[in-house]
Amino acid sequence: MPGFALMPTGNQSGRTAVFPVSDYDLDGTLESGQAFRWEVRGDASEGVIGDQWVRLKMTTAGIHAEAAAPQHDWHWLEEFLQIKVNIADVLQTFPDDEPMRCAVASCRGLRLLRQQPWECLASFILSSTKQIVQIREIVRLLTERFGRRVIAPSQSGPTHAFPSAERIAACSETELRACKMGFRAPYLLKTAQMIVSDVVNLEDIRSLPLSEARERLLLFPGVGRKIADCVLLFGYGFPKAFPVDVWIMRALRELYFPQKRKVTPQRILEFSERHFGPYGGYAQQYLFHYMRTKHISNNRDKAARSAQ
DNA sequence: CTCCAGGCGCCTT
DNA sequence: AAGGCGCATGGA
Numbered sequence: 001m002p003g004f005a006l007m008p009t010g011n012q013s014g015r016t017a018v019f020p021v022s023d024y025d026l027d028g029t030l031e032s033g034q035a036f037r038w039e040v041r042g043d044a045s046e047g048v049i050g051d052q053w054v055r056l057k058m059t060t061a062g063i064h065a066e067a068a069a070p071q072h073d074w075h076w077l078e079e080f081l082q083i084k085v086n087i088a089d090v091l092q093t094f095p096d097d098e099p100m101r102c103a104v105a106s107c108r109g110l111r112l113l114r115q116q117p118w119e120c121l122a123s124f125i126l127s128s129t130k131q132i133v134q135i136r137e138i139v140r141l142l143t144e145r146f147g148r149r150v151i152a153p154s155q156s157g158p159t160h161a162f163p164s165a166e167r168i169a170a171c172s173e174t175e176l177r178a179c180k181m182g183f184r185a186p187y188l189l190k191t192a193q194m195i196v197s198d199v200v201n202l203e204d205i206r207s208l209p210l211s212e213a214r215e216r217l218l219l220f221p222g223v224g225r226k227i228a229d230c231v232l233l234f235g236y237g238f239p240k241a242f243p244v245d246v247w248i249m250r251a252l253r254e255l256y257f258p259q260k261r262k263v264t265p266q267r268i269l270e271f272s273e274r275h276f277g278p279y280g281g282y283a284q285q286y287l288f289h290y291m292r293t294k295h296i297s298n299n300r301d302k303a304a305r306s307a308q
Numbered sequence: 309c310t311c312c313a314g315g316c317g318c319c320t321t
Numbered sequence: 322a323a324g325g326c327g328c329a330t331g332g333a
């Protein structure tokens with residue numbers, strides 16, 4: 001059991017703590033498109049979890065955390081970072097095929113975070129047909145305008161909590177559109193109103209089987225299969241939830257169905273549920289990150305060639 | 309200029 | 322059931 005070896009060391013009731021980890025790519029994970037509010041400043045990343053500001057930095061001893069105020073209990077951070085997950089055990093469940101070997105080799109230390117369901121749900125409603133940098137901008141505007149200020153050092157990155165469903169439900173559609181979210185504004189507004197009026201209870205979803213949990217999330221406007229699976233995976237930790245977006249669809253097509261003309265999206269979705277095992281969600285994140293970094297480096301190469 | 313972005317809802321067949 | 326299209330906004 002990982003219990004004692006992974007207890008935070010140093011002064012636990014102070015503003016800082018260290019969490020020993022292995023195979024944990026902190027920066028890569030924070031910027032991998034699961035969460036949208038982490039800002040790199042110098043050699044650290046700064047973010048807000050719940051109403052806690054925190055600065056994280058990788059050191060030889062592990063993940064070094066600095067909060068804005070003294071902490072008695074770092075459980076909120078251990079939960080967010082999923083410190084206790086043994087990633088080797090997870091990787092061992094992946095199918096032993098060429099695509100997965102490549103993805104694992106190129107994304108060493110990639111992890112899944114565990115976010116709060118409401119923030120995760122709202123963020124991914126805002127994500128549809130947006131690039132990650134734009135999602136970050138929308139979320140930043142939303143938090144700065146409607147989120148409560150948190151205790152944070154001056155000259156820091158994010159300084160606001162994610163706005164509550166109650167606060168969003170009290171917004172006008174116009175106020176939300178002013179955060180550049182366009183046609184997603186009514187989706188977010190209605191979803192917040194459904195939560196406030198308890199039409200769907202986000203806490204109840206925790207204890208449901210995967211398919212029933214998914215059905216609940218699909219009741220929200222602006223939430224289809226892909227966004228529901230993102231929330232199930234990143235917000236609730238259902239390990240088999242497997243979000244299929246354009247990147248993953250392309251990856252599965254190219255890597256598992258090469259030179260096949262008629263592969264329907266339905267067929268690919270069935271394959272994804274069957275093929276990737278009990279931690280399919282982790283496998284999905286490795287594939288996603290693998291495809292995306294490959295794409296980014298291809299673009300860099302293209303730019304370099306055209307500059308010559 | 310056009311095309312597309314961690315999709316979804318709604319309208320056609 | 323399956324396929325097509327519009328939707329805001331911004332970057333390549």
